[in-house]
Amino acid sequence: QGTDLIFANGFDPSAGGSDAIVDFTPAVQQGDVIAGFSLRGPSSLTSITKPDITGPGVNIYAALDPAAGNYGYLSGTSMSSPHTAGSGALLRAVHPDWTPAEVKSALMLTASPSGFEEDRTTPWTPDDVGSGRIDLSKAAEAGFVMNETFANFLAAEPPSGDPKTLNIPSARNMNCVDSCTFDRTLRNTLTTPSSWTVTVNNPPGLDVSVDTTSFSFTGSLSQTQDITITAAPTTTLSSPAFAEIVFHEASGAAPDAHIFVAIQGSGSGGGGDIFD
Numbered sequence: 001q002g003t004d005l006i007f008a009n010g011f012d013p014s015a016g017g018s019d020a021i022v023d024f025t026p027a028v029q030q031g032d033v034i035a036g037f038s039l040r041g042p043s044s045l046t047s048i049t050k051p052d053i054t055g056p057g058v059n060i061y062a063a064l065d066p067a068a069g070n071y072g073y074l075s076g077t078s079m080s081s082p083h084t085a086g087s088g089a090l091l092r093a094v095h096p097d098w099t100p101a102e103v104k105s106a107l108m109l110t111a112s113p114s115g116f117e118e119d120r121t122t123p124w125t126p127d128d129v130g131s132g133r134i135d136l137s138k139a140a141e142a143g144f145v146m147n148e149t150f151a152n153f154l155a156a157e158p159p160s161g162d163p164k165t166l167n168i169p170s171a172r173n174m175n176c177v178d179s180c181t182f183d184r185t186l187r188n189t190l191t192t193p194s195s196w197t198v199t200v201n202n203p204p205g206l207d208v209s210v211d212t213t214s215f216s217f218t219g220s221l222s223q224t225q226d227i228t229i230t231a232a233p234t235t236t237l238s239s240p241a242f243a244e245i246v247f248h249e250a251s252g253a254a255p256d257a258h259i260f261v262a263i264q265g266s267g268s269g270g271g272g273d274i275f276d
Contacts, residue, residue: 032115143254
């Protein structure tokens, strides 16, 4: 009775009125579909992928003003943004030792990468949603994170700086001729040993490789792993092509992580397979 009454009266038990039975079973709809009104990339910065991530923002049951009944369904950035901010706050509560950059990296690395554009059939791309849709069931359990300093962000600011050098969980170069590289550093978050394999899902016309197929951490929270990502167009890419680097922990101690690499440019051949 209490739950039904609260829903019937807009979450205001003092509103009075007769008891009511309210069916609050949500309609079954296809999930992970980006809204037609959603602002998406690419950014005017050709060396960084934006947006970074997406969150739920359509038909969210949220707070309204009392005159409008206290609660109702809302859609828009004003729904997606607090989902993202709240996700970051929850991660900071679980991992107070993580830096803001590490919190953001955990959200991006573990985001759900698969979804659709508003036609419900065309797969979305990183230029639509960045790393994907926030997945808090995985973010707090990320097996590694990526840190970057305020000073390095300032130093990377164009036109004198280069955002491609930032240690973030994405990589982008819209003028990659023959090949281009990105350096990244991963910090362990697990207190027990972990072993990781690295694979790449390449699209036609692009060969992305990583300088190691595997690495391990001993359980020290200060331990890091440096990786170099090499991207080589195998043809002329007149629009961005996206490769996905996937990190898998062998024992299941952490969820899979991924980094998207966005490349446009030209080249005569690939960079070879992933190698040790």
